[in-house]
Every structure is written in C-alpha cells, then in structure tokens.
Amino acid sequence: MRFLTKTSLVALFSLLAAIVLVLGACAPAAPPKPEPTPPGMINSVLGPVSPDKLGWTLIHEHFCFAYPGWFADATIAPYDREAALQTGLKVCETLKAIGIQTIVDPTPNDTGGRDPLLYKELAKRTGINIICTTGLYTEHEGSPAYWKTRMPFGTDISKMIAEMMIKEITEGIGTTGVKAGAIKIGSSPVLTDYEKAVHKAAVMAQKATGVPIITHTEGPTGGVEQADFLIAQGADPKRVVIGHVSNSKDINYHREILKRGVYIAFDRLGLAPLYGVPDEVSVENIATLCKEGYANRVMMSHDTVNYWVGRPIEVPEQILKLLGNWRIDHISKDLIPALKAKGVTDEQIRTMMVDNPRNLFSGK
C-alpha cells in the first residue's frame, strides 16, 4: 500500500477511465431506431404496406412451428434453416400459382419456429406479403412458466407482456428490425388466470398500436368467452378474429360469436377432420352464414405447418388419411368450388378472402 501515493492513485484512475472510454468506442453501436409505421399502414416483414395491397389472403398459416420443449431435444439438430427456407419457397410458389398474395403467420413467441428473418427472405425472393405476429400461446401448449413465476408475488404480468408486444410491433422483434403486424393469443375452453393476463395484455397492446388480435381457441368451444373477455377489456371487435371455429360443427356456436361483432376464422380447413369436423360440414356452415349476411365477418385458412422444427412427427397411416387435404392450396382448389356449388357467390368469396383481412387490419 505504501507504494500507492496520491499521485499514483490519480494516474491509475486516469488509466482505468481511458480503458473504459476506448472499450466504449469499440462496442458495437446500437441499431438505429426504426422509423414509425406511417398511419394506416400495416407492418409486413418487409416494412409498411397499405391494407389495400394485401389482396387474396390466408389469415392463419405457419411456415415453421414447434411445440415448446423442442429446445430440450439436444440429440438432434432442431432447426435446419436451409430446409425451412426451401420448404417456404415451395409454399410461396404454390401460393403465387393460385393467386394468394398475403400470408399471416401467427406463430407465437413462446413456441418454436418464429423466424422473422426467414419470412423476410421468403417475402423478398417471392413477392408474397408476409405478416408475422407477437404474442403468447395457451397455458397448456405454450411456455407460461416464465411469466407465471411472477404471478404469486402480485406482479402485473399483463403490463410486462403488453410492453413486450408493443416493442415488437413498434420497434421490431429482437435485433431483426422486423416488426410484428398483429397479436396472437390462445385460450383453453375455460380461460385460465394466466390466459386472462395474456388477453388483457393483448388488448393493452392493441389500444397502443391499433393492430389486430388473432386468436387460437381450443376444441369446439371457447370462442364466445374469448370474444366477451376481449371486448370487456376494451378490444375493438372490428380488429379481432376468433380463430379455429372450424373445430366446431355447431353453426349456433358460430352465430353466437358473430353476434359480438368480431370476425371468425374457419382456419383449420383440411385439418379439422382430425377433430371430427369434415370439411363438408364447414363448407355447409360457411354457405349458410353467407346466406344469413355474415360473409363480411368470415375468413378461411388452413393452419398448415409447413416445416416442423425438431424431431419429425410420426403420424399413423389412419390419421394421415384424415389429413389428406391439409395443404396450402386446399381452399383455392377444392373448397371454393364446393362453396360455389352451395350457392356462395364470387363476390362473397372475394369478401371473405380479400375484403375481410384488409378490413381487419384497417379496422373498418
């Protein structure tokens, strides 16, 4: 200690200060803050796009997906980006061939497969508009533990989740610079406390940003409760689409949700047979709803997963048969002709596939 005179201490501090300054200068500069999205425009993965430019839209398809836990399977390479890219390119080429111009990919944050830079590359290379989302999945199929750990201490997780959603919508997802264009949430047949907190957050984020809320419902029920909860929190019904109503055969269930003024999405066409709802039943219900004047509140999609992240899912032959039409062009090739045969007009089909997604995003 006796060697550290006052002068040498000053010299030492000066040296340390200089080192800190040099290190600071070498640190990578923070990415520039993105430009705010102009009023009336939507966040596509390539930047702002006018709702009028969406055209024919599939409101619910996944380029890549994995259920939570995929990251624990370290015995295999979980994500082959090149394979996902090649699959995505094929999907986009198929879409172009059938005239679909926009895909909304509502993969939530807490599952696997949300890859904003992949979407960006796909959109750039193929010209398909892609809109991705921010949000959290259901309690039993998402990754709620991170947020739920805070709930017993009285923490307002809705506020935290809303902050996360707003950041992804206004500034971008992570360091990708890609902004989310909608909010994705999911509910169990009876909303759990955690799911209520997430729904509340989604409404807070919608109020702050104006983007639509796209939902997942479980089984053949839950849509009415979900719509009621969102509206009670102050959501704009014109900017809410209750998803997976094709899990139900019951047209009265569809009508009950529609009475709330929200959109409904028959967005598991080709997949719903797995849940005991043949596409013929959904076609019949959609045609009836069109006759009743609801064409301006119905959307259609497939909920395809085009690349599974992680270990391939082994599906028995019997189940594969039920999923024979679970493909990205099923609506265009098979179901639109079937709807026309039931008396649905070209204008009503255009309303469901073009006008409704546009109006959902513009809140009209």
Ligand SMILES: [Zn+2]
């Ligand atoms: Zn989905």
